[in-house]
Amino acid sequence: MGRSEAGSAKYASKQLKASGLQKLKFYCQLCSKQCRDANGFKNHLNSPSHKGRVQQLSESGEGHSVIENYSRDFEKDFLKLLRINHGTKKINANKFYQEYILHDKDHVHMNSTRWSSLTSFIKYLGNKGLVRVESPPDDTDEFNLDIRLTDTSSEYYQKQQQYLKKQRSLKTDEQISMKLLNEQIKQGQKYQDSVKEAEPAAKPAETLNGPIKLSLSSKRTLPRKTKAQSAFDGSDSDEEDLQEPPKKTSNIQSISNRLLSNKR
Structure with missing residues (x-):
């Protein structure tokens, strides 16, 4: 089957799929090659390039230290990103692992280390005292773990x-x-x-059995005005008591009085 021509729709589709994130279990850390499915990963393992790389490492004596080097680099990068992004705050382990994957596409993958799963890696960090592992109280799933970085600096x-x-x-x-x-x-x-002890006991209210008398007076007393100081000359003036105005005499009576006086 021939390869698709450059610039065609099929070629662009393959390039778009290759540029995105693929499954981690189909990634070869030794060759830094990402395969899209199980068949492609199997073909890569049987390819001459991969076999030649493995043979070269075994002949140089570095085959035993490759996994240890990858494990050390993975642990170092994981803790470094955890310290930068979250410090000593608590975060879910799965959520942070997704951040670690998206941070760098060419990061050291876990399938190339000595840890087979994220849970085993988190337990390793907890036993070593590098992180504090916590489990949510309302969750019974042992894979849902929260981690918190343990900072040992002075x-x-x-x-x-x-x-x-x-x-x-x-x-x-x-x-x-x-x-x-x-x-x-x-x-x-x-x-x-x-205060309660010092206060005397309250006397009971007396009840009146006799008749009640009321006195009503029809007289009305007018208040007397006090002496007021004049605002103009400063002398005191006595104001007279209020009295009833004098009764006016009728005109007929005044005329009769005049006539009587003239006759005399």
Whole structure:
């Protein structure tokens, strides 16, 4: 079967598939070649180029150290990216492994190391003390693990000690404030008890059995005005009491009085 011509649709499709990420189990780390399926990977293992590479390593005596070198490089790159992207924060192991794969297409693949799965690699890091492995409390799946980088540097150790010291001081301050608050509450209760003991017993209200008398007066007293100081001359003026105005005499009576006076 001939190869597709350059520039054709089939050639572009193959190039697009080759440029994307493929399955990791079909990748040959020794030859740095990605195969698209199991048949292609099998043909690559039987190819003269791959066999020649394996024979060359076995003759040079580097065949035993190849896996160890790949394992060391994989562990180093994995921890380096974990420190850069997340520091000491917690993250799911599978999620971070996807980040590691997408970070560099030509990274060291796990199938070329001495670890057969991601779970075995995470357990190795946890036993070595490089990461802290945690399992979600509500998940029973042992493959769903969370990891947190363990920083053993002196700077991180000092920050951790300062944080713990601050937490202890906050705890002691809270204890002191709670103690003072409880003492104030006790003193307030004692003061209330002493006030209740000092107060006499309340007398019962007396009931009136006799008749009730009410007095109503029709007289209305007008208030007397006080002496007011004049605002113009500064002298005091006595204001007269309010009195009823004088009654006006009728015109007929005044005329009769005049006539009587003239006759006399």
